[in-house]
Amino acid sequence: MTTANGQPSEQLKIVIVGHVDHGKSTFVGRLFHDTGSLPEGKLEQLQKIAERRGVPFEWANLMDALQSERDQNITIDTAQIWFHTRKRQYVIIDAPGHKEFLKNMVTGAANAEAALLLIDAHEGVQENSRRHGYLLNLLGIRQIAVLVNKMDLEDYSEARFQQIEKEYRDWLKTIGVTPKLFIPIAAKHGDNIATRSPNMSWWKGPTVLESLDDFKVAELPKNQPLRLPIQDVYRFDDRRIFAGRVEAGSIKVGDRIVFSPTSKTSTVRSIERWNALPTDVAHAGESIGIQLTEQIFVARGAVAALETAPPYELSRFKARLFWLGRQPFAKGRTYKLKLATQEVECTIESIEKVIDASTLETVQRQPGEEFVGRHEVGELTIHTKKPIAFDAHADIIPTGRFVIVDGFDVSGGGIIAEDNYPKRSHDSHHKSHNIYWSRGKVTARQRELRNGHRGYVVWLTGLSGAGKSTIATELERELFNLGRHVYVLDGDNVRHGLCSDLAFSPKDRTENIRRVGEVAKLFAEAGVICITAFISPYRADRDLVRKILPEGKFVEVFVNAPLNVCEERDPKGLYAKARANEIKNFTGISAPYEVPESPEVELATDKFSVPESVAKVLEYLDASDQAAEVSI
Amino acid sequence: MDYLSKLENQSIYIMREAFNKFDNLAMLWSIGKDSTVLLWLARKAFLGHVPFPLVHVDTTYKIPSMIEYRDRLCRDWNLQLVVGKNEAVLASGVTYPQGKATRVECCGTLKKDALKHVLDKHHFTGVIVGVRRDEEPTRAKERYFSPRDKNMEWNVEDQPPELWDQFKTDFDKGTHIRIHPLLHWTELNIWEYIQRENIPIIPLYFANEKGERFRSLGCYPCTFPIKSTARTVGEIIQELRLTKTPERSGRAQDKESEDAFEKLRRDGYM
Numbered sequence: 001m002t003t004a005n006g007q008p009s010e011q012l013k014i015v016i017v018g019h020v021d022h023g024k025s026t027f028v029g030r031l032f033h034d035t036g037s038l039p040e041g042k043l044e045q046l047q048k049i050a051e052r053r054g055v056p057f058e059w060a061n062l063m064d065a066l067q068s069e070r071d072q073n074i075t076i077d078t079a080q081i082w083f084h085t086r087k088r089q090y091v092i093i094d095a096p097g098h099k100e101f102l103k104n105m106v107t108g109a110a111n112a113e114a115a116l117l118l119i120d121a122h123e124g125v126q127e128n129s130r131r132h133g134y135l136l137n138l139l140g141i142r143q144i145a146v147l148v149n150k151m152d153l154e155d156y157s158e159a160r161f162q163q164i165e166k167e168y169r170d171w172l173k174t175i176g177v178t179p180k181l182f183i184p185i186a187a188k189h190g191d192n193i194a195t196r197s198p199n200m201s202w203w204k205g206p207t208v209l210e211s212l213d214d215f216k217v218a219e220l221p222k223n224q225p226l227r228l229p230i231q232d233v234y235r236f237d238d239r240r241i242f243a244g245r246v247e248a249g250s251i252k253v254g255d256r257i258v259f260s261p262t263s264k265t266s267t268v269r270s271i272e273r274w275n276a277l278p279t280d281v282a283h284a285g286e287s288i289g290i291q292l293t294e295q296i297f298v299a300r301g302a303v304a305a306l307e308t309a310p311p312y313e314l315s316r317f318k319a320r321l322f323w324l325g326r327q328p329f330a331k332g333r334t335y336k337l338k339l340a341t342q343e344v345e346c347t348i349e350s351i352e353k354v355i356d357a358s359t360l361e362t363v364q365r366q367p368g369e370e371f372v373g374r375h376e377v378g379e380l381t382i383h384t385k386k387p388i389a390f391d392a393h394a395d396i397i398p399t400g401r402f403v404i405v406d407g408f409d410v411s412g413g414g415i416i417a418e419d420n421y422p423k424r425s426h427d428s429h430h431k432s433h434n435i436y437w438s439r440g441k442v443t444a445r446q447r448e449l450r451n452g453h454r455g456y457v458v459w460l461t462g463l464s465g466a467g468k469s470t471i472a473t474e475l476e477r478e479l480f481n482l483g484r485h486v487y488v489l490d491g492d493n494v495r496h497g498l499c500s501d502l503a504f505s506p507k508d509r510t511e512n513i514r515r516v517g518e519v520a521k522l523f524a525e526a527g528v529i530c531i532t533a534f535i536s537p538y539r540a541d542r543d544l545v546r547k548i549l550p551e552g553k554f555v556e557v558f559v560n561a562p563l564n565v566c567e568e569r570d571p572k573g574l575y576a577k578a579r580a581n582e583i584k585n586f587t588g589i590s591a592p593y594e595v596p597e598s599p600e601v602e603l604a605t606d607k608f609s610v611p612e613s614v615a616k617v618l619e620y621l622d623a624s625d626q627a628a629e630v631s632i
Numbered sequence: 633m634d635y636l637s638k639l640e641n642q643s644i645y646i647m648r649e650a651f652n653k654f655d656n657l658a659m660l661w662s663i664g665k666d667s668t669v670l671l672w673l674a675r676k677a678f679l680g681h682v683p684f685p686l687v688h689v690d691t692t693y694k695i696p697s698m699i700e701y702r703d704r705l706c707r708d709w710n711l712q713l714v715v716g717k718n719e720a721v722l723a724s725g726v727t728y729p730q731g732k733a734t735r736v737e738c739c740g741t742l743k744k745d746a747l748k749h750v751l752d753k754h755h756f757t758g759v760i761v762g763v764r765r766d767e768e769p770t771r772a773k774e775r776y777f778s779p780r781d782k783n784m785e786w787n788v789e790d791q792p793p794e795l796w797d798q799f800k801t802d803f804d805k806g807t808h809i810r811i812h813p814l815l816h817w818t819e820l821n822i823w824e825y826i827q828r829e830n831i832p833i834i835p836l837y838f839a840n841e842k843g844e845r846f847r848s849l850g851c852y853p854c855t856f857p858i859k860s861t862a863r864t865v866g867e868i869i870q871e872l873r874l875t876k877t878p879e880r881s882g883r884a885q886d887k888e889s890e891d892a893f894e895k896l897r898r899d900g901y902m
Contacts, residue, residue, distance in 0.1 A: 010635065011635050089635075091816075103792075103793035104791070104793070106793050106795055107775070107791075107793045107794045107795060110794075110795030110796055111795075139795070220633060231645070231648045231649065231652060232648055232651065232652045234678065234679065236678060236679065236680075236681040236683065237681075241679060243648055243677075245641065245644075245645050272679055273676070273679075274675055274676050274678075274679045274680045275675070275676065275680075275829065276676075283633075285633050285638065285641055286633075286641055287641045287642075287644035287645045287648065287677070289679060300652060324793055336802075338798050398796075401796055402798075403795065403796065403798040405802055407802070408800075408802040408803050408804060409792055409800070409802070410792055410793050410794070410795075410798060410800060411793075413793075413795050413796065413798075
């Protein structure tokens with residue numbers, strides 16, 4: 001495909017990997033020069049600098065522009081640069097060969113579609129030649145060409161080339177990799193880069209440039225089952241838009257979709273874009289927004305799929321993982337796992353095997369030492385604190401891989417292995433493995449870890465008939481279905497027992513709320529989400545409850561409907577009685593209601609439906625849960 | 633999907649990640665072509681809205697029509713603007729060329745320090761910046777999500793791994809993250825996108841009667857036009873397809889010493 005101006009518009013990303021000093025940067029510098037891609041004056045400038053410093057000019061300096069690299073002569077990070085052939089544009093990612101810089105090699109390779117792996121003809125296959133080959137495969141790169149470099153140091157010997165080819169091909173075979181081809185080159189002199197080498201007339205295969213043009217641009221997974229991980233929910237105007245990128249498959253208006261892991265369903269009402277032609281369909285790779293026909297609570301992390309082909313939804317899976325962190329990935333510690341837009345705490349359940357990726361040998365550990373060390377690869381079972389949606393990497397790549405965050409840093413990456421996973425999540429064995437042992441007094445944090453959420457109080461306040469009990473009941477059901485421990489305190493279960501000695505005088509009302517507040521606090525301490533539904537008309541009473549709870553654990557929800565609306569609703573006929581003076585001290589009629597000054601959530605129930613109101617509270621709770629996770 | 637659309641979708645994804653992950657997010661807007669494309673992409677990502685403030689570091693040496701253009705777009709597109717200025721240094725007069733500062737020192741105080749001041753003042757923890765890898769070699773080493781320490785410094789030797797679109801969004805107090813949604817775009821891609829989307833761009837980029845245009849915009853004492861006859865976006869695209877001159881060749885501060893720009897960037901320059 002070319003543009004109207006005959007310029008290539010297709011682009012392919014290639015990573016250049018290999019052991020340190022096997023000539024990656026030199027190769028890239030030469031490739032640039034030989035394709036006429038250097039900026040005017042750059043070569044001369046560097047040659048002049050070399051002359052001034054009294055050192056020989058190095059092709060590698062074209063890439064290694066940073067001062068520290070020029071001094072050490074090694075590539076620290078993955079630099080990315082562009083060149084083009086007649087067929088298309090290329091992005092070259094030059095990955096460092098030093099073992100310490102493996103995370104940079106991984107960064108480079110994870111973004112590539114094809115790889116060129118360099119092996120020094122003189123030194124032969126080295127530790128990182130093998131490790132890089134192994135990691136390329138793990139990172140999902142299938143198009144690999146091996147360049148046997150520095151052939152000039154081996155007198156351009158065909159026998160030496162064949163010897164290296166055989167050794168490395170045999171090794172790749174053991175990890176299931178078939179390279180596209182091996183090419184003998186001498187990067188420093190340009191042999192077999194852009195033009196055929198006069199020094200190796202025995203070579204009948206292609207030049208590097210010719211082989212590059214044979215690589216294929218990665219196709220987006222359009223024809224797989226739909227996976228649309230939700231990135232965010234926007235309400236910039238009166239629309240409620242679920243934003244995300246279609247990672248696999250296609251989505252269209254009218255599709256019935258299910259969100260994992262909550263299993264809520266809805267129908268796509270529209271596909272939203274800005275300043276683009278409106279269409280009713282979006283395919284893999286497109287960052288879009290969708291509106292739904294039914295208002296349901298969906299937050300970041302949920303994965304939308306067609307009902308006919310949902311992802312797995314479990315709290316344990318098998319994986320193959322490489323570790324880059326300074327501290328080892330150890331059993332018994334808790335980490336953050338990120339998969340698509342999901343984030344969840346996880347631990348290692350069991351380690352099947354730890355291997356050295358440069359030798360494929362199993363790493364021997366002392367009994368009781370269970371970890372994957374830096375630059376090692378582990379085959380293991382991961383356990384997540386709550387169920388997540390995923391696929392096997394072999395089935396759907398974007399939802400079949402994850403990273404592990406240790407502290408502030410992404411420290412490892414893994415792909416999910418195929419296994420006999422149960423298809424849907426209602427398998428209690430997989431959901432109820434949250435067992436933690438406590439030594440000594442059970443702490444609030446331990447309760448939170450076991451429950452998988454914080455305990456706190458959601459305090460609904462408002463006039464009689466505003467909708468407190470209805471919202472409390474619905475909210476309880478929604479939270480329960482999300483796997484939370486939740487309980488509602490309302491007049492029905494408190495007034496007849498705990499507070500049966502109290503009437504409706506201001507003093508009794510205050511005592512009633514005090515007792516409810518204390519009970520709610522106990523529930524919160526026990527790790528439960530306690531929803532209360534009381535008129536609680538006095539600000540001072542509510543503030544007292546706020547004060548006895550730790551900060552952030554009192555969520556005041558003002559259920560706000562105008563008095564005339566409440567009076568019209570009058571579900572228990574109380575307003576009529578109050579107007580007839582049959583009930584004394586009735587809030588709104590004959591007793592005051594003190595409006596909350598800064599409630600965490602305000603619900604105008606005369607304008608919003610019950611599901612909309614409940615969704616608003618859920619969104620607030622979800623956001624504060626996330627904020628709390630950050631601070632823990 | 634064509635290549636420009638791939639770039640566009642990736643940039644939107646990155647911006648949405650940033651908006652979700654940072655409570656105090658801002659975007660640098662230099663008025664130039666790149667950050668204006670970035671602004672356009674923000675409107676794409678947030679469906680016509682720009683839900684965070686734009687920070688413009690004003691050195692007072694900007695070409696006057698840049699400020700007029702800035703204020704007009706702010707009105708037309710309903711943007712929140714935060715202007716950062718190093719008032720102390722401007723008052724002391726230690727700038728280039730009148731004062732005793734070199735070009736690089738002047739960039740250091742009027743741009744880098746002013747930026748640090750405005751980030752500190754508003755407690756921004758995430759800053760979206762329109763740098764591109766193909767602009768110059770130090771930017772080629774950047775990540776999409778790139779951490780800066782408490783002193784705004786960039787540790788280029790020890791950057792976080794970035795794979796499978798999982799970015800560094802966890803960070804210590806006092807540090808911040810630079811977010812680079814345009815990292816993978818080239819100068820040519822920027823102009824192709826401006827053409828496709830019909831984005832209004834400041835006219836300084838187009839050739840004047842003297843046969844000169846700006847290829848990269850900055851402060852007038854240190855930014856020089858190039859010889860060009862390109863008067864339209866289409867003509868600029870044609871010109872770029874043939875050129876071998878680096879984009880920042882008209883930016884004098886890059887050339888004060890071999891590693892001038894690298895030092896500035898390590899210290900927190902954008």
